[in-house]
Amino acid sequence: MHAFDVLGDPVRRRLLELLADGELSSGELTAVVREEFGISQPAVSQHLRVLRESGLATVRTEGTRRLYAVDTEALRPVDAWLDPFRRFWVPRLAALETEIARGRRRRRLEGEDDG
Known part of the structure; x- marks a missing residue:
């Protein structure tokens, strides 16, 4: 994908936003997303699976916990695609x-x- x-x-964008800080x-992810989107725990798990399988998130096991993180390497194509559009906001941010x-x-x- x-x-x-x-x-x-x-939902997947929100999960990545939450993971952006670490x-x-x-x-923890399920609690926030269930509250904000009103979806079930299995639905959140499905979204996390898509993030893992697409390479946008990594998971590691620590005891009984599954810890998720953003895989920044998988975001490089998105960053490259956005590059031509930066001219619209970079000068404004510099002026600010x-x-x-x-x-x-x-x-x-x-x-x-x-x-």
Whole structure:
């Protein structure tokens, strides 16, 4: 299954979002997704299986727990596909970064004037 087919499902996207901050157990993932999407534990397990089989997630066993993590290598084709579109947001993000830095500098200088 192509990465975009896998990512087309909102539950699987959410699972990957949760894993973006680091490894989580299947129980932790299931609890969040069941709460947010109202689906059964077997349905969450099925989504996790698709992530594993597509290579977007890895799983390792630690005692009785199954710990999931994102496999960033499998996301490279998605990143490569997005590359031509970065020109739409990279300059805007750079401009925002410049404005934030100017604001910080201005506040710092105003604070020095008060001292």
